Amino acid sequence: MENSKMKAIIYSEYGGPDVLHLQEVEKTSPKSNEVLVRVHAVSVNYGDIIARNFKNLPASEFNMLALFRILAQFGFGFSKPKRQILGNTFAGEVEMVGSGVKKFKAGDQVFGYTGETMGAYAEYLCIPEDGIIALKPSHMTYEEASAVPYGATMAICLLKKVNIQKEQRVVVIGASGAIGSAAVQLASHYFGAEVTGVCSTQGMESVKSLGAAKVIDYKKDDFTKNGESYDLIIDVLGKGSFSKYKASLGQKGIYLPVSFKTSKLLQMLRTSMGGGKRVICALATPKQEDLEFIREFLEDRKLKPVIDQSFPLERAAEAHRYVEAGNKKGNVVLTL
Numbered sequence: 261m262e263n264s265k266m267k268a269i270i271y272s273e274y275g276g277p278d279v280l281h282l283q284e285v286e287k288t289s290p291k292s293n294e295v296l297v298r299v300h301a302v303s304v305n306y307g308d309i310i311a312r313n314f315k316n317l318p319a320s321e322f323n324m325l326a327l328f329r330i331l332a333q334f335g336f337g338f339s340k341p342k343r344q345i346l347g348n349t350f351a352g353e354v355e356m357v358g359s360g361v362k363k364f365k366a367g368d369q370v371f372g373y374t375g376e377t378m379g380a381y382a383e384y385l386c387i388p389e390d391g392i393i394a395l396k397p398s399h400m401t402y403e404e405a406s407a408v409p410y411g412a413t414m415a416i417c418l419l420k421k422v423n424i425q426k427e428q429r430v431v432v433i434g435a436s437g438a439i440g441s442a443a444v445q446l447a448s449h450y451f452g453a454e455v456t457g458v459c460s461t462q463g464m465e466s467v468k469s470l471g472a473a474k475v476i477d478y479k480k481d482d483f484t485k486n487g488e489s490y491d492l493i494i495d496v497l498g499k500g501s502f503s504k505y506k507a508s509l510g511q512k513g514i515y516l517p518v519s520f521k522t523s524k525l526l527q528m529l530r531t532s533m534g535g536g537k538r539v540i541c542a543l544a545t546p547k548q549e550d551l552e553f554i555r556e557f558l559e560d561r562k563l564k565p566v567i568d569q570s571f572p573l574e575r576a577a578e579a580h581r582y583v584e585a586g587n588k589k590g591n592v593v594l595t596l
């Protein structure tokens with residue numbers, strides 16, 4: 261008889277990494293428009309860490325608009341998590357498809373992003389065929405492929421909003437992280453920009469290898485004091501400010517905080533009128549075509565995954581502890 265159970269990492273209350281535990285749960289089954297994926301690898305992202313302890317998260321640590329925090333509370337659940345399986349960036353094999361599915365078939369090797377639906381810290385997940393799912397590049401392992409969809413789709417969505425031109429000068433602050441490492445590669449290899457990566461000492465070599473023309477250690481140097489002028493400054497964690505970077509922006513330079521609160525949104529409104537230096541706050545809303553684009557880029561070997569460490573799924577709590585300590589470079593992956 262077919263096994264109706266699956267292994268998953270469950271959390272039934274908000275809290276530290278130890279709320280995550282391995283359990284057997286009902287195996288998920290696909291609706292007519294869905295694909296059932298046997299998960300082989302899943303990456304641990306910023307969203308997993310936030311969602312795991314959402315109830316106790318100080319407002320200061322939620323680095324997006326306060327309105328999003330309220331909306332997220334409805335999505336995640338107020339006193340207890342509504343969705344008990346975290347994980348949104350996966351790679352695996354299609355085990356079965358719903359009756360209406362045309363794009364995928366059993367046996368396809370795929371990778372993708374489930375967004376706020378989560379559900380990937382498990383042996384199986386379901387995703388609509390028109391969701392953010394694509395065939396995995398055949399030269400990549402599941403582990404490698406699982407490290408790509410979140411950072412790369414976010415990065416390409418955001419970069420498309422600022423219309424970078426060839427040879428423009430771009431700074432990526434947070435260049436060693438999931439979004440930053442993809443942004444460095446896409447800005448330099450796809451848009452042809454000259455990229456300066458900003459990260460801590462430990463990430464410098466990796467960021468250089470991704471195509472950054474220059475890498476600056478923010479613990480030792482302040483790029484705003486080097487007298488250089490840039491067309492675009494991408495600030496992944498939004499820790500900086502327009503006033504701090506304004507003098508380092510060229511005449512029509514753009515400051516793009518990937519994480520932003522109301523004050524930065526107001527600056528965007530203010531700066532949108534003058535025709536000079538601007539702040540652009542944008543939300544990345546990736547679609548299947550974005551992952552398709554990323555897949556082609558991977559096939560051409562112009563984008564590579566950055567994996568810091570892998571842990572077996574059973575050690576999800578340890579992986580969360582590692583990520584939460586703030587040492588992660590690129591992506592941390594759980595394997596099944």
Ligand SMILES: NC(=O)c1ccc[n+]([C@@H]2O[C@H](COP(=O)([O-])OP(=O)(O)OC[C@H]3O[C@@H](n4cnc5c(N)ncnc54)[C@H](OP(=O)(O)O)[C@@H]3O)[C@@H](O)[C@H]2O)c1
Nearest residue numbers: 306323434436437438439440459460463518519542543544
């Ligand atoms: N706008 C949108 O639609 C959107 C979508 C998704 C996510 N986000 C936002 O993106 C953020 C998460 O990005 P991520 O997943 O790429 O995170 P991540 O993987 O944790 O990367 C963040 C990087 O920032 C670096 N960093 C930490 N402190 C820094 C500092 N003072 N100066 C410069 N760099 C610093 C860290 O590198 P070092 O170790 O080298 O310091 C780290 O690698 C969240 O704030 C989330 O809200 C926004």
